[in-house]
Amino acid sequence: MALTMSALQRKFEKVNEIIEKYGKKKSSLIAILQEIQEEYRYLPEEILTYVATAMDLSPATVFGVATFYAQFSLEPKGKYIIRVCDGTACHVRGSMPVYNAIRKKVGLKGDRKTTDDLNFTVETVSCLGACGLAPVVTINDKVYGQMTPEAIELILDQLMKEEDGQ
Amino acid sequence: MGLKIDSKKALDAAKEKARQRMENETIRILICAGTGCVASGSLDIAAALKEATKDIKAEVTFIEDGCKSIAVKTSGCHGFCAMGPLVRIEPLGVLYTKVTVDDVEEIVETTIKKGEIIERLAYKHPVSGEIYPIEKEIPFYKNQTRIGLMNCGVIDPEDLEEYLARDGYQAIAKALTMSQQEVVDIIKASGLRGRGGGGFPTGLKWQFALDEEREQKYVICNGDEGDPGAFMDRSIMEGDPHKVIEGLMIAGYATGADTGYIYVRAEYPLAVKRLKKAISDAQAYGLLGENILGTDFSFKVIIKEGAGAFVCGEETALMASIEGERGMPRPKPPFPAQRGLWGCPTTINNVETLANVPNIILKGADWFRKLGTENSPGTKTFAITGDVANTGLIEVPMGLTLREVIYDVGGGIKDNKKFKAVQIGGPSGGCLTEEHLDLTLDFDSLSQVGAMIGSGGLVVMDEDTCIVEVARFFMEFTQNESCGKCVLCREGTKRMLEILQRIVDGKGELKDIEKLEDIASAVKDGSLCGLGKTAPNPVLTTLKYFRDEYIAHVVDKKCPAGICEALKVYGINADKCKGCSKCSRVCPVGAISGEIKKPFILDTEKCIKCGACVEACPFDAVEVV
Numbered sequence: 001m002a003l004t005m006s007a008l009q010r011k012f013e014k015v016n017e018i019i020e021k022y023g024k025k026k027s028s029l030i031a032i033l034q035e036i037q038e039e040y041r042y043l044p045e046e047i048l049t050y051v052a053t054a055m056d057l058s059p060a061t062v063f064g065v066a067t068f069y070a071q072f073s074l075e076p077k078g079k080y081i082i083r084v085c086d087g088t089a090c091h092v093r094g095s096m097p098v099y100n101a102i103r104k105k106v107g108l109k110g111d112r113k114t115t116d117d118l119n120f121t122v123e124t125v126s127c128l129g130a131c132g133l134a135p136v137v138t139i140n141d142k143v144y145g146q147m148t149p150e151a152i153e154l155i156l157d158q159l160m161k162e163e164d165g166q
Numbered sequence: 167m168g169l170k171i172d173s174k175k176a177l178d179a180a181k182e183k184a185r186q187r188m189e190n191e192t193i194r195i196l197i198c199a200g201t202g203c204v205a206s207g208s209l210d211i212a213a214a215l216k217e218a219t220k221d222i223k224a225e226v227t228f229i230e231d232g233c234k235s236i237a238v239k240t241s242g243c244h245g246f247c248a249m250g251p252l253v254r255i256e257p258l259g260v261l262y263t264k265v266t267v268d269d270v271e272e273i274v275e276t277t278i279k280k281g282e283i284i285e286r287l288a289y290k291h292p293v294s295g296e297i298y299p300i301e302k303e304i305p306f307y308k309n310q311t312r313i314g315l316m317n318c319g320v321i322d323p324e325d326l327e328e329y330l331a332r333d334g335y336q337a338i339a340k341a342l343t344m345s346q347q348e349v350v351d352i353i354k355a356s357g358l359r360g361r362g363g364g365g366f367p368t369g370l371k372w373q374f375a376l377d378e379e380r381e382q383k384y385v386i387c388n389g390d391e392g393d394p395g396a397f398m399d400r401s402i403m404e405g406d407p408h409k410v411i412e413g414l415m416i417a418g419y420a421t422g423a424d425t426g427y428i429y430v431r432a433e434y435p436l437a438v439k440r441l442k443k444a445i446s447d448a449q450a451y452g453l454l455g456e457n458i459l460g461t462d463f464s465f466k467v468i469i470k471e472g473a474g475a476f477v478c479g480e481e482t483a484l485m486a487s488i489e490g491e492r493g494m495p496r497p498k499p500p501f502p503a504q505r506g507l508w509g510c511p512t513t514i515n516n517v518e519t520l521a522n523v524p525n526i527i528l529k530g531a532d533w534f535r536k537l538g539t540e541n542s543p544g545t546k547t548f549a550i551t552g553d554v555a556n557t558g559l560i561e562v563p564m565g566l567t568l569r570e571v572i573y574d575v576g577g578g579i580k581d582n583k584k585f586k587a588v589q590i591g592g593p594s595g596g597c598l599t600e601e602h603l604d605l606t607l608d609f610d611s612l613s614q615v616g617a618m619i620g621s622g623g624l625v626v627m628d629e630d631t632c633i634v635e636v637a638r639f640f641m642e643f644t645q646n647e648s649c650g651k652c653v654l655c656r657e658g659t660k661r662m663l664e665i666l667q668r669i670v671d672g673k674g675e676l677k678d679i680e681k682l683e684d685i686a687s688a689v690k691d692g693s694l695c696g697l698g699k700t701a702p703n704p705v706l707t708t709l710k711y712f713r714d715e716y717i718a719h720v721v722d723k724k725c726p727a728g729i730c731e732a733l734k735v736y737g738i739n740a741d742k743c744k745g746c747s748k749c750s751r752v753c754p755v756g757a758i759s760g761e762i763k764k765p766f767i768l769d770t771e772k773c774i775k776c777g778a779c780v781e782a783c784p785f786d787a788v789e790v791v
Contacts, residue, residue: 025490026489026490026491027488027489027490028490029490030470030471030473030487030490031470031471033473034432034471034473061491064492065490065491065492068475068492068493068649069472069473069474069475069493070473070474070475071432071433071473071474072473086394087394087395088394088395088551088552088589088592088593088623088625088636088639088640089394089395089551089552089557089625090394091394091636091639092552092553092625092627092631092636093552093553125433126392126394126476126643126646126647127391127392127393127394127395127396127397127433128201128433129201129391129396129397129400129433129434130201130202130205130247130397131247131395131396131397131549131551131557132202132247132248132250132551132557132558132559133202133205133206133247133248133250134551134552134557136205141435143201143204143205144205145202145205145206
């Protein structure tokens, strides 16, 4: 994707601010990447390269960290991030049928995690720490407990209706 | 705020003031604001209760400081997550379960104003049907002993004064009157062992760090709870953040560190928020910073958010992550106590371990030793989940049997199903069976049967669980989370996962089981860190205790629990079938035949197990046999 010069600069200004805030110490790298990801909802490649140069680290170090931790994504994510908890408790109480129902509902096939229209990203997480409500699904930051394939379908119906209405 | 607590005297005065303030609250309504209850809408209930009680004057008795009042507080996790949202009313000791906003008016009118109990909202035992309105009489709570969790659900975690009223920061004040060695000696004498999994004696760990003669030392609180199925650290950090900070300060003082890090999973935003508030409040009161309580001891606490890597629970990997690197472990020795964070002596303790420390300092080693067993003193929190009636967070003395925990505290198996297994200690733990129900829960007895307490996840499974699938599930998790540094862990877990996948897909062979055992023992022996060393545990324990089920999968091509998709055998229940032919019309391979209005027949030889008939049947007549 070609970015115009001014758009690029604008992007890096924000990144500069974030780096400034934490300082250029290597120990701040994770926190810096976290805040950048919050800003852009993912870690664009050109920004990672920029961070490496700005912090005087090798690009390999920055990419290494960005690809190591589960929290970081190098791909753009959807507007709604749906996380299905697949911790042990959720798993034995049927998180996978819920996960499959969601993927079917939003139309995801194969290895895809995000829909083409960038509306939905569907992923699993290892534990959300709300095991008493298993199985648990979060949509952005809202938590839905004791899910079933039928219940999540109703929630998604509602969400899609709102989306169409906009 | 303005108030500085710069001496023991000032601390005592602040405690007294806070205590009086709380005493004046004739009625305290505590709404659980742990993650589970918040998810079920507890914050709306809290807001509604605040609104509904704001004009009520509780019996007005004038005392020096003003009139008595009703306090509506959001608290940390009460533990009884399955019954949430929870509302607790003191001093009545009443606990209301599954409360909704619509119940608020009745609670205020009946319980707050008249002191009467609403039976409908009280806990009802799923088996006996008995109603328990008083919290401490509920079997779930009755069998617990709370030390680490003692303030969780009792105080407002965002209010430092409430912590002060409950002896908060008294333990660090006491520790500061002792020598460092004396503090270490108390912890040693108490027999406290690390609650994060390994069970290493905490006092010994502190001694190693104290013995290092270096200027810069660090202490770290490990709040990276990546275990699927465990959330006790989360609840303590959310429900009693000051306790964690105080424990860390004591560790810092005892070992000679001036800086403490709390490493928390970024997936726990509420814990991060409450810890941050607690740190800034403690700083404002002067309880953190320079010359604490007028002594030479200075201490600061920094929060580091993890970024989602299970391996960062391992201490050397965690330190790499704090340093801004990929969270990969390194060989020990040197141990962190000698060369840890940035090469400096570092003590790493788990959240729950540190939460025990203030009480041990205040009440002494003997008090702690009276709880639990000889070699595993104290209590342990467990996250009990899965197919059990009362899921939630519990704290029990070490040495209780699995049966007592699952049946007395956990209320037994849900829906009158049969107990099959319990997975203890998360992905690094083991699966135990019915024959282990009378096993006591402590570090040593569990390791004897190939399991471990781990971080304390207890996932109870009923007869509808496929053990092989569960082993595959854990292997998938550890395989994903392996950092890839050492070959045995990286490749071994991958091969094991492939074999397990093959077995659940119905393509396993008998020799696969042998191969699985071989690789498992190699990975266990040859991996660098705890992740690889324990990754084969679920496989090894299930192979040991549920070998029949593996055999059924590979030889008979059957899944006894009827879970594994590829091994499901469908059949038509002739009693339920009305002969509508819907199933035969959707079957893509023509495996179903029959006459209209008579029971249809499914040819299992032809069936490709696509499940289309199950969805098509309006009478639920197609079943897994």
